[in-house]
Amino acid sequence: MDFMQDPLWLAGLALAMAFTGLASGLLAGLLGVGGGIVIVPVLFSVFPLFGIPEAVQMKLAVGTSLATIIPTSIQSARKHFAKGTMDVPLLRSLVPSIAGGVLLGTLLGVVVAGSAHTAVFAVIALAVALNMALTGVDWRLRDSFPTGKRRHSIGTFIGAVSAMMGIGGGTVGVPILSMFGAPIRSAVATASAFGVIISIPATIGFVYGGWGNPLLPPLSLGYVNLIGFALIVPASLLAAPWGVKLAHSIPPLLLKRLFAAFLGLTVLRMFWSLAS
Template identity: 70%
Template structure:
């Protein structure tokens, strides 16, 4: 097996991480997903090459993904804000319940075993892919977003699931907002801010929850690996504006279909890993 002292292997690893960052950054701007829907499965499959034990692999992938979402979401949210696409009233109403959901999801993710986290990731990704892939851009359950307890429930669900999956909130936030009458571009833009609301407290939770855990690789702060963070973040920031530009230029239906395709492929990879 290759080691960290092999310069050729390190160069290949750096290239893989940089490409992962470019793809995740583009998706963060394009779909409001914070890139985690790509980062988590990629890290889960790359970490064994570093000799990382299976017992911590999924948690480390989720925690590292959440950390990379912080700077990417800042760039994405600023770009969408500049275009005036963010629903600030909705954000003010939903963020407290989302924070509570993040706290619950983080505790569950640290407590559950890695296979359980993988199953949650794959199941939610597949459900969202089916929704986005087989409904039209104008599909909605109602014309307006619920207020009061209904909205708090939505925020709590988005926060809980996103923290467990290591994603920025757009993966579940975009389809839910669009189903409740939010235009798809506004849903994507608003979900870019969800990434910050979710990733900052969840990252803190994964750092503290994994502090001193057995089998962690070198250069890790709890369940956040600094090697992956350092390689993915710069390329993600470079690519995020590309995705924002695409989000405001391509047809909305194509945007939904692209979202569904990426989620379906991700879910298939995760289920395959669980069954083999």
């Protein structure tokens, strides 16, 4: 592990993190998805190139992704709230169950083996890809969000899956809210607040869970790499407007299909790594 102390190695890792941020911002602006669903797969592909042990690759990718979501989700939620498009009553009713799900997902993400963690990410990402590939822009299951125990079950699912996958509320939350009749703008606005509820406690959990692990690269707080946090956030903010500009020239349905293709390739890469 001494090679991780080499300044050239650290410089290369920093460049890779900056590239991850650019890719995340571009695809987030282009496809309208949270950066986590882009950051985790990219880091999962980048870390092996730098000799980071397989046992911590997925955990480090997830923890670093969650940390980058904190500032971006706070900024996004504030802007959506100011515009009045956020469904505040629904959000308030889901906060307890999402928070409970985050605790469960963080615990599982820290405890399970790296290969099992990768498999969970791949399966959920495949489900998201199929949803994006096979449904139309306005597809819905019903016209209102469930109440009672079903509502809390959905909130727990959103929190647990998002924390374990290292994603904000948008990737899972927006399709679910849209599925239950929420207009797309309201779904995006409300799910942006999910990201705040998910990212802060989950990041703390991944920091604590990885504290002192000798397999981690330098400048890591538990499973959060500070080089990644410092470079991914500004790079993604820089590239996001490029993606937004490009998105206005591409039909929405085609964007969904492009996102599905991206996730499909990611899933194949992860399953291949598990099989090899």
